[in-house]
Amino acid sequence: MHEKYGPIVRINPHEIHVYDSTWLDTLYTGPAYGKRDKYPPTAYMTGTPRGIFGTVSHDLHRLRRSAINPLFSKSGAAAAVPMIYEHTEKLFTRMKSQITRNGFTEMRANFLAFTTDNVSLYSTGKSRDLLDDEYLADEWKMSIGKLAEWTLIGRHFSWVIPTVLEMPMALIRLILPEFSRIDMRELASYYVQTTSNTENPKSKSIGSTNVFRMILSNEQMPPSEKVTNRISHEGVVAIAAGGETTARAFTVALFFILSDKGTIQEKLKKELEQVMPDPYSRPSLKELESLPWLSAIIKESLRIMALPTTRFPLVSPSEPLRYQEWVIPAGTPVSMTLRDVLLDTKIYKEPFDFQPQRWLSTNPDLDKLNKYHVPFGRGNRMCIGVNLAYAELYVGLACIFRRLELELHDTTRERDIDIARDCFIGEPSPSTKGWPKLDVLVFDIFYDNYDLNTAHHKVDLPVLLVDYGKASSVVRKTSHEFSEIVNVHVATQHNYHGWNAKPPYFEDQTGHNPPKYENPRDATML
Numbered sequence: 001m002h003e004k005y006g007p008i009v010r011i012n013p014h015e016i017h018v019y020d021s022t023w024l025d026t027l028y029t030g031p032a033y034g035k036r037d038k039y040p041p042t043a044y045m046t047g048t049p050r051g052i053f054g055t056v057s058h059d060l061h062r063l064r065r066s067a068i069n070p071l072f073s074k075s076g077a078a079a080a081v082p083m084i085y086e087h088t089e090k091l092f093t094r095m096k097s098q099i100t101r102n103g104f105t106e107m108r109a110n111f112l113a114f115t116t117d118n119v120s121l122y123s124t125g126k127s128r129d130l131l132d133d134e135y136l137a138d139e140w141k142m143s144i145g146k147l148a149e150w151t152l153i154g155r156h157f158s159w160v161i162p163t164v165l166e167m168p169m170a171l172i173r174l175i176l177p178e179f180s181r182i183d184m185r186e187l188a189s190y191y192v193q194t195t196s197n198t199e200n201p202k203s204k205s206i207g208s209t210n211v212f213r214m215i216l217s218n219e220q221m222p223p224s225e226k227v228t229n230r231i232s233h234e235g236v237v238a239i240a241a242g243g244e245t246t247a248r249a250f251t252v253a254l255f256f257i258l259s260d261k262g263t264i265q266e267k268l269k270k271e272l273e274q275v276m277p278d279p280y281s282r283p284s285l286k287e288l289e290s291l292p293w294l295s296a297i298i299k300e301s302l303r304i305m306a307l308p309t310t311r312f313p314l315v316s317p318s319e320p321l322r323y324q325e326w327v328i329p330a331g332t333p334v335s336m337t338l339r340d341v342l343l344d345t346k347i348y349k350e351p352f353d354f355q356p357q358r359w360l361s362t363n364p365d366l367d368k369l370n371k372y373h374v375p376f377g378r379g380n381r382m383c384i385g386v387n388l389a390y391a392e393l394y395v396g397l398a399c400i401f402r403r404l405e406l407e408l409h410d411t412t413r414e415r416d417i418d419i420a421r422d423c424f425i426g427e428p429s430p431s432t433k434g435w436p437k438l439d440v441l442v443f444d445i446f447y448d449n450y451d452l453n454t455a456h457h458k459v460d461l462p463v464l465l466v467d468y469g470k471a472s473s474v475v476r477k478t479s480h481e482f483s484e485i486v487n488v489h490v491a492t493q494h495n496y497h498g499w500n501a502k503p504p505y506f507e508d509q510t511g512h513n514p515p516k517y518e519n520p521r522d523a524t525m526l
């Protein structure tokens with residue numbers, strides 16, 4: 001429509017859309033430059049009308065946001081760094097275990113588990129512990145995927161998702177089991193327990209100053225703002241908004257770094273060796289932020305993924321807005337699309353090419369590029385989690401590329417990375433086989449040209465038998481039996497063919513003294 005009718009178009013009976021990056025600061029303005037209400041159908045579409053994302057009124061949004069802003073400050077995010085390092089260790093353990101079992105690791109669920117554990121512990125004081133439980137992590141991935149698909153319905157019928165999320169749990173489990181995991185009541189009851197218990201042993205740990213405590217201790221807020229069924233929405237919105245988004249930035253960064261190992265990865269690794277001479281060291285956020293290539297890679301990944309595909313309509317409630325010669329009457333919903341800005345050819349040369357070097361200080365156009373770098377939005381409603389997201393990306397990518405040697409496995413840009421569908425945030429084509437799958441070349445477990453999945457199907461047992469040791473001595477199999485077993489390692493496959501194996505599953509992480517079995521059948525008894 002913009003190609004046909006120009007930069008300002010009435011795209012439906014209610015809404016005007018502007019396709020002109022230079023107008024960004026007029027619409028998505030800061031609090032000092034005019035009021036902006038949110039357009040209700042957009043506010044409600046993710047199902048949390050009482051959290052900041054779902055708050056329509058400008059003034060109420062300011063009040064709600066100011067109560068929790070300090071938690072998400074730059075210094076707040078820096079305090080989260082030790083937690084992020086701890087979660088990185090768990091992420092690596094998960095990756096190792098999957099490679100042992102499957103021969104590769106699929107990173108979408110893994111990164112989602114990582115970012116969701118970070119944001120949930122940080123924002124609500126309670127981790128979802130997805131990195132401790134692969135089964136739960138997969139279920140959570142399905143729930144978030146389902147929520148994304150439902151935003152399409154929510155866009156047109158904005159009451160649907162909030163209504164579903166408030167239905168009796170037994171009914172939700174029956175009709176939409178995926179939604180039952182995004183349980184606001186569970187969060188709310190947790191907050192009641194922890195906030196009423198001043199002796200809480202977690203009170204000095206990360207997450208103790210969580211969104212709930214900040215709201216409850218805020219003196220500007222009336223009691224009606226502090227009731228459980230309002231503040232639980234703040235917890236849910238942080239977890240839902242902060243998990244998938246940051247996870248996607250990781251997958252995009254990983255894909256593009258590994259697609260150009262000769263230049264990009266090499267420069268990154270060299271830089272990391274300087275700041276992390278010991279691969280297991282834990283540099284501060286400030287040290288990591290001083291690395292030009294790491295910083296440039298993160299910025300370029302956030303730009304090129306251009307994740308928010310939805311429009312973000314706002315309403316100027318009392319002042320008309322002006323675009324060139326047009327006057328937009330007060331009260332009219334007007335939207336722009338961040339993706340248009342992030343991929344604007346007038347700003348970024350070859351916007352679909354991954355070029356981290358455009359963010360280096362040697363680029364004379366850097367100020368202009370920075371001005372339009374809006375993956376987190378702009379103005380009053382800009383992402384509250386921006387500092388946390390950056391901290392996760394700096395720490396996570398530094399550890400990954402300092403400690404592991406990775407290869408892409410059966411991943412293509414067109415099928416698995418590029419966005420093909422608008423589900424509020426962008427989703428790749430339905431034919432995707434998942435996001436970057438990795439072979440890991442240097443871990444302490446090696447494997448060879450050995451298709452564990454196939455073996456798994458053939459033996460039809462919910463266990464995989466994997467040898468530790470060198471690639472040449474990987475367990476060999478015949479069609480139905482393993483012919484030879486040396487130093488067996490056992491890992492169950494969850495929920496395989498109805499075999500509902502629950503963690504904890506048996507695993508020897510050391511790789512040095514794995515259990516030995518007389519024959520494979522003994523192993524299956526586990």
Ligand code: HEM
Pocket residue numbers: 052053054065119123237238239241242243245246249302307308312338375376377378380381382383384385386388389
């Ligand atoms: C790469 C990661 C992320 C991206 C690309 C991203 C993107 C965005 C964008 C574009 C908005 C603005 C929506 C609007 O204009 O209405 C937003 C809002 C928001 N984001 Fe993020 N986000 C990310 C990470 C996070 C994290 C880690 C959190 C954790 C708390 C978070 C929590 C929120 C919340 C609560 C809002 C609503 C803010 C408000 O309405 O005042 N996001 N995000």
